[in-house]
Amino acid sequence: MKNIFLFITLIVLSVCANAQQNQVKQDSTKTEKLDEVLVKAVRVDADSPITHSNVSKEQLEKRNLGQDIPTLLNFLPSVVTTSDAGAGIGYTGIRVRGTDATRVNVTINGIPYNDPESQGTFWVNLGDFASSTQSLQLQRGVGSSTNGSGAFGASLNMLTDAFSNVATGEISNSFGSYGTRKHTVKLSTGLLNDHFEISGRFSKIDSDGYIDRAFTDLKSYFLQGVYKDDNTLIKALTFGNVEQTYQAWYGLTAEELKEDRRQNPYTYENETDNYWQDHYQLHWNERFDNNWSTNLGLNYTKGKGYFEQYKPEETAADFNNLIEENSDVIVRRWLDNNFYVVNANVTYKENAFELITGMSYSAYDGDHFGEVIWGSNLAANTAIRDHYYDGDATKKDFSVFSKATFKLTDKIIGFVDLQGRFVSYKTAGLNSDRSEFITDANFDFFNPKVGFTYKPSQFNNYYVSYARANREPNRDDFENGTTDNETLNDIELGWRFNKNKVSVNTNVYYMYYKDQLVLTGEVDDVGSPIRATSGKSYRLGLELDANIQFSKMFSTSTNITLSSNKNKDFNTTIDNEVVNLGNTNISFSPDLVIGNTLNFYPVNNLQLSLLSKFVGEQYMTNIDSEASKLNDYFVNDINVSYEIKPKNVFKSIVITGLFNNVFNRKYVSNGADYGWGYIYYYPQATSNFLAGVTLKF
Known part of the structure; x- marks a missing residue:
């Protein structure tokens, strides 16, 4: 496979070079900001044949x-979000085109962020x-080649703060419903000695949660040191977070939802998730001339x-x-992991020809173990914090790619992107139910893209x-036999279309899967969704995204997704017999998703926005059971932003307000269906607000 990949790469690059030689010479003195080179390898530009949105x-x-x-x-x-605690803080999730969060590839400065195992x-x-x-860029579909787990519905790449030429400071404080508060302090020295x-x-972020006792306590930091000159940018940065959240993923039955939609079935006072994660990144961007530039990225992440x-x-x-038989017990299930990444890219650009070649290598090791911290009737010779299971895992991921953009004619631009990805995953020991879990799997993928x-x-x-993408099973899939x-x-x-004050982006997509792992509707005993192979399946959709500036006072942004998401010849087990149900709807894949933002600017520096979101009905399983259907919902928020520019002390004072679900809609955005009538729902917050003040100096 490696030889095939290299051979095809050489052919493509030869074609691209010939196309480039035939172009009319253009001014090549325009160069990109060195900050943006960090994500150049995983992002696309406005004219790319990749469907994307920028934020x-x-x-x-x-x-x-x-x-x-x-x-x-x-x-x-095409985005649908949900929150365990109901208010958008804590354990939140995102789905794009109906695909779940495990299939949305996320990178930070080009470094993979997705957990390698899950x-x-x-x-x-x-x-x-x-x-x-x-800034952020969300690519829908397979997208361009990226680092880490393959994008199977979308890829989201994030670029962290650029350096500042001048010294700045910022203090932000916000408060809101359910005891929510955020306190942020930011500082920059500006460029010292140029x-x-x-x-x-x-x-520091705290929230009691919409769901009873579903609190969130987050403490985070971001530190960055920069060296720059005309052609060099070196960034050393570290960021991290300490979190504690009370669990709310169990859900409510239909009866509990009617009785009290804010109740939480968990009663143990410390049914919490506790995790520490620290990231260390080093990036070296070098521009040799107007044609050549390179980027080297190093990362170490410690999580426990x-x-x-x-x-x-x-x-x-x-x-x-x-423990003795029938004893009550309190356990802690631990993760202790290390994640190392090396990225290297080189870019050649002349006139309308651009070639980016790069590689990414990551190595992960993780320990999984459980300890007993209390028991109503411990066995003889049992000590507190004795382990009742131990397991370990290692994963190595190497990818190499070349992507080229070139002019075929004055009006036609070509795009070719070839990636080889090679994955090794090994586990040993016992999993949390004390079953032996031994895996030794290797995957070689070739992922071509052309447009x-x-x-x-x-x-x-x-x-x-x-575009073609291949993806290995995750840890839970292996545990379940996939x-x-x-x-x-x-x-x-x-x-x-983009002219004057109107821009329109519209596209049709057809995503055809072999052995797609679809959500079954069940979750495991730590809240992770369970998946199963559906064989052949597809997602066919139409996306429309329009932005219109009607006048100085009014503008609107509207997006609509119409889709059909089907399993083909779906088989399931009913009464111990395998039954073919024919074509069925893929779980958690609404056929209609609409987003709209209406902006009003009555005076300078004041913006009022009405944000609306409609999500159509969706099934929680793949068998088209009416009992497992989530109702559609339509939610509206109001956002207010006003900036004051005083003459001294502060550069600006920004007052922000967010009034969520202003019409007090009682809706459910997520759920779980275990079969046999065991169905649970995750209610989202009714009317609530957040308000804040940011002082910039």
Whole structure:
């Protein structure tokens, strides 16, 4: 496979070079900001045949009052978000085009962020990270080649704060419903001696949660040192978070939902998740001339934490006979892991030809163990914190890619992106139910992508692309007996229009899967969704995204997604018999998702926005059971942002307000269905507010 990949890469690069030689010479003195080189390898530009949305720092600031990044991205096309605690803080999740969070590839400055084993993204470990984010790009579908776990529905890459030329400071405080409060301090020295800058952020976020006792306690930091000159940018940065959250993933039955939608079935006072995570990154960007630039990125992430849980009347054998039969027990289930990453990219650009070649290597090791911290009837010779299971895992991920953009004619731009990805995953020992868990799996993937953009005028462009992605099972999949990889073929056809005060992006996508791992509707005993192979399946959709500036006082942003998401010839077990149900709806995949933002600017520096979100009905399982259907919902928020520019002391004072669910809609955004009528729901907050003041100096 490696030889095939290298051979095809050489052919493509030869074609690209010939195309480049035939171009008319253009001015190549325009160079990119060195800060942006950090994410150049995983991002695409406006004319790329990749479907994407960009979010700037200014857009994030208007609603950044403590809620997690998925909640801040809720109004992007094809995005659906949910929150265990109900108010968008703590354990939050994001789905894009119906695909769950384990299939949304996330990178920070090009460094993979998804947990290598679960492949999920735990936003609770990135408290107030929006305050240190310069920009975001969400690519829908397979997207361009990225680092880490393959994108199977979307990829989200984040660029952290750029350096500041001048000294700055910022103090932000916000308060709101359910005891929510956020306190942030940011400082920058500005460039010292025209070359050095030191900056940092410290944040504290607390929330009691909409769900009873579903509190969140986040303490986070971001520190950065920069050296720069005309052609060099070196960034050393570290960021981290300490979190404690009370669990709320159990859900409520329909009867409990009617009785009291804010109740929490957990009663043990310390049924909490506790986790510490620290990241250390070093980036060296070098621009040799107007044509050549390089980027080297190094990362080390340390994570450690536990989930504490009370279990009544347990079986002694399940706890390594550390307890007597039918004893009550309190356990802590630990993770202790290390994650190392090396990224290296080189970019060549001349006129309309650009070639980026790079590699990424990551190594992960993680210990999984459980300890007994209390028992109503401990066995003889049992000591507190004795382990009742131990296991370990290692994962290595190496990828190499080349992507080229080039002009075929004056109006047609070509795009080719080839990636080879090679994964090794090994486990040993026992898992949490004391079953032997031994895995030794290797995967070799070739992921080609090709596309064309046709630009008949400066206002219009049309694009078509094909991309293939392959993805290995995650830890839970292996535990459940799945060992085969998934394959996705993604075809995108789009049109973009941008003239004066109107921009329109519309596209049709067809995502065809082989052995897609779809959510079954069940979750395991730590709240992680369980998946099963569906065989052949597809997602066919139309996305429309429009931005219109009607006047100086009014503008609107609207996006609509219409889709059909189907399993083909779906098999399931009913009454111990395998039954073919034919074509069924893929779980958690609504056919209609609409987002709309209406902005009103009555005076200078004042913005009033009405944000609306409609999510159509969706099934929690793949068998089209009416009992497992989540109702559609339509929610509206009001966002207010007003900036005062005083003449002294402060550069600006920004007052921000967010009134969520203003019409007090009682809705459910997520659920679980275990079959046999065991269905649970995750209610979201009714009317609530957040308000804050930011002082900039």
